[in-house]
Amino acid sequence: MISNKQFLLFALLSILAIISILLSLLSGSVDISVSQLLNNLFHAENNLQTQVLQEIRIPRTIAAFTTGGLLALSGVIMQVLLRNPLADPYILGISGGAAVGALSAILLGLSGLWLSNAAFFGALLSILLVFGIANKFGNWSVTRLLLTGVVVSAGWGAVINILLTTSSTNNVQSMLFWLMGDLSQSRVGLAHFGLLVLGLAGGLMLSRSLNVLIRGELVAASLGIDVRALRLILYFSASVFTATAVTIAGSVGFVGLIVPHMLRLMGARDHRLLIPCSILLGGSFLVIADSLARTIIAPQQLPVGVVTAIIGVPAFIIILRTTIRK
């Protein structure tokens, strides 16, 4: 049941999302005041501020929010699918496959859309590979899926190391940025944000079933859930969310693992609440991290994946210490 306290959590996260988005739109090398921002949002003028907002900051903020939201949503789903608190969007090797795709593209001198496509293709390959191996005998238990994912990840890790050690210094720099997660090269379209909205809607529709599945597959089956079909839906949807997120921003770590846990610690276990809250917190978290990443050592930019861990670790420890277990 959603109590008042839990609704308050949702309301606070909505406010956090709005504040973080404003913060992101206001921070950068060109000074834009709050009144200028509001003016520009509602009736565009032909000046530098409008141009900066429309061409740089708004797309980048959307990219950050979308990536963070998708990763947090995927993290929630993976934790239910694998019934394992250590599960994150990358545990089944999707980011490894995407990384091999992206790094190969960098090695070949490709960039932009080609790089994104290569990353997405690598992720897709990994999704099908893991599913194909885990499902070979029609028996894809949680353990089997988890082991296959971890082993395939390790394989991708080895290929990544080969690519890193045999590339020129110049390429290695771009590769490291990709591996740590970086929004400066990201291109995001309405389709990406649309996927997040679709994920939210689908997640809410399945949220009751997720509440049951997390108690175990037998329990879920006995309460009327088609476990096999649900697990297939969860595996492929979480995979597509992750693949899209890494295509936008490289493998940004930490968001998908800790955002769901932070919220569970704060009392949001019911997926009807956990799913929308995760999207809000994941999105806000990455928007804030990205604002910092591009301003701390401006004009230089840090990879956003570094900042997520730097602010995420202490934030998580504080929540872990201050939430009192009944």
Add this chain to the structure above:
Amino acid sequence: MATLEIQALELQIGEKLVCRNLNLCIQENERWGLLGKNGAGKTTLLHSLLGLRPITSGHILIDGKELAKLPRMELAAKIGILFQQGLSTLPATVFETVMLGRHPHVQSLLRDNPADVAIAHKALAAFDLDALSDREIDTLSGGELQRLSLAMLVAQTPQIFLLDEPSNHLDVAFQVKLLSILEQKISEQSACLLMATHDINLAARFCDRIILLKDEGEFLIGERDEILNEENLSAAYNCPIKSLSGEGRTLFYPL
């Protein structure tokens, strides 16, 4: 009301034959006990009655309809099971957990129906868990967890109760209380019950019909007093078992 009918059921776990040509019909208000030694296949048989594992051959009919053809939700609204392995203890509160029992009945996507909430609260109260409603389930004792699982099953309001070792972790007072709650639910809901147990005396006290699994797919089936005697039990458990009568009841104990 509901009936559970088993026709010519053959069931195997790997190489081991659990039963061959099992025929029975469990009807409204009947209470069946499933006995047999460790590894005889009691749990396997219960799971197969819910379609949780495949059967080798035969038919399982719920209200005359083939089990495999019933929609899962409809099935779950009719048959509920208590599993022997407890609930996984990923974080959740006692109340959130007992509400899961209402899953087959919920109508709305996001809202909780007050009627469902009331049923869940009543189920908690029946097992003296109402004071623990907001507790985290990983802080519960073994007995409290077992009572929570039972409350979840009661909240499901099934017409056919399948129970796998319902007395596990329960002290004697709660064992007696459990039986009276089940008795009440069976008469209120015109339900029936099949419980697998290793406790011969629990079955003798509560069940009116018994299935006693033996080796090689053999079994005995019938009225309690026909099946539960020293000779049958000693043979089935491969251990000498004696009985003691007094105050209108018979107790069984191993020598």
